[in-house]
Amino acid sequence: MIGFIVKRLILMVVVLVGIGAMTFALTHIVPGNPARLMAGQHATEEQVRALAERYGLDKPVLAQFWIYMTGLLHGDLGMSLTYRRPVLDDLRQFLPASIELTLAAVLLVVFIGLPVGLIAGVRRGKPLDHILRFLTVGGVSMPIFWLGIILQIFFYKQLQLLPIGGRLGIADIEPNQVTGFYLIDTLLDGDFDAFKSVLVHLILPASTLAVGSIAVISRMMRASVIEVLDADYVRTARAKGLSGGRVLRRHVFRNALVPTTTVLGLQIGALLAGNVLAEVVFNWPGIGLYAVNAIKNLDYPAIMGVTLIVSVIYVFINLLVDIAYVILDPRISLSGATQR
Numbered sequence: 001m002i003g004f005i006v007k008r009l010i011l012m013v014v015v016l017v018g019i020g021a022m023t024f025a026l027t028h029i030v031p032g033n034p035a036r037l038m039a040g041q042h043a044t045e046e047q048v049r050a051l052a053e054r055y056g057l058d059k060p061v062l063a064q065f066w067i068y069m070t071g072l073l074h075g076d077l078g079m080s081l082t083y084r085r086p087v088l089d090d091l092r093q094f095l096p097a098s099i100e101l102t103l104a105a106v107l108l109v110v111f112i113g114l115p116v117g118l119i120a121g122v123r124r125g126k127p128l129d130h131i132l133r134f135l136t137v138g139g140v141s142m143p144i145f146w147l148g149i150i151l152q153i154f155f156y157k158q159l160q161l162l163p164i165g166g167r168l169g170i171a172d173i174e175p176n177q178v179t180g181f182y183l184i185d186t187l188l189d190g191d192f193d194a195f196k197s198v199l200v201h202l203i204l205p206a207s208t209l210a211v212g213s214i215a216v217i218s219r220m221m222r223a224s225v226i227e228v229l230d231a232d233y234v235r236t237a238r239a240k241g242l243s244g245g246r247v248l249r250r251h252v253f254r255n256a257l258v259p260t261t262t263v264l265g266l267q268i269g270a271l272l273a274g275n276v277l278a279e280v281v282f283n284w285p286g287i288g289l290y291a292v293n294a295i296k297n298l299d300y301p302a303i304m305g306v307t308l309i310v311s312v313i314y315v316f317i318n319l320l321v322d323i324a325y326v327i328l329d330p331r332i333s334l335s336g337a338t339q340r
Contacts, residue, residue: 023307034298078301087305096180098286104206113214117221139215148208148281165282205282213267224256265321269314
């Protein structure tokens with residue numbers, strides 16, 4: 001297993017270099033002058049040129065790419081043109097908020113999507129199955145930004161039950177930045193009122209982000225459960241007199257979880273990508289909102305930094321999914337062969 005992990009980590013470096021090159025090329029193809037945006041519309045040409053020289057924007061594109069990749073090898077993601085500070089510092093500030101939101105959405109996906117798929121598979125062809133399938137199709141079809149606005153109108157404006165956005169209320173005091181995760185930092189501070197406020201502020205954005213993935217996971221789980229229920233070892237277990245609940249726990253659920261794990265890993269990547277829309281709608285101060293501001297200001301280093309960090313997380317999650325295969329099904333080996 002160690003050899004497999006080392007090989008994947010080496011390939012990760014190659015993937016990230018390729019992603020970095022593609023992102024750098026795409027950002028520089030977009031027409032516009034970042035120095036002009038930084039200086040403002042009333043700045044003189046001399047001021048614009050001074051800013052371009054200061055941030056190396058006056059150099060040829062290949063020279064800029066070489067400088068960026070050289071710095072990247074030394075852990076330097078460059079200087080943000082929008083916030084005028086190292087991109088690495090920006091990511092340290094904004095990334096925990098996005099991870100906290102994504103993890104909350106993942107928990108909803110796991111604890112709702114898997115049971116719903118299991119129930120739908122066991123009750124296939126019955127009214128409950130048809131209802132759940134109808135709801136999952138609707139969940140897949142709803143855009144994140146539209147769903148977020150609808151939930152804001154319903155739960156904030158109409159019912160006045162949940163906040164419209166942000167991580168904390170106006171009257172709440174931000175916790176000491178120990179981990180960057182407000183749920184953890186508020187507990188470390190012993191501020192349970194702030195903890196409740198953070199939890200309440202998470203409900204709408206996490207639910208908005210999770211709905212589509214819940215639908216995908218539940219449909220995949222349903223299909224896997226139906227396939228496993230028709231397997232010979234399930235019929236054998238029933239013939240031996242095992243109870244229905246024990247068959248579901250020991251044979252159906254675990255085996256149906258193997259193919260669903262692949263889709264779950266992909267959905268975590270989709271949740272990270274969907275953060276951009278959810279964070280804009282709910283004014284969530286994470287890397288999604290940070291990326292939107294960077295794109296508006298043609299902030300090349302910030303765009304590159306967000307792309308690379310999301311890519312690292314995505315590739316790392318895929319590595320964890322591959323390892324989870326072996327844990328869930330010992331017949332599967334990391335070398336790619338199935339043990340008999």
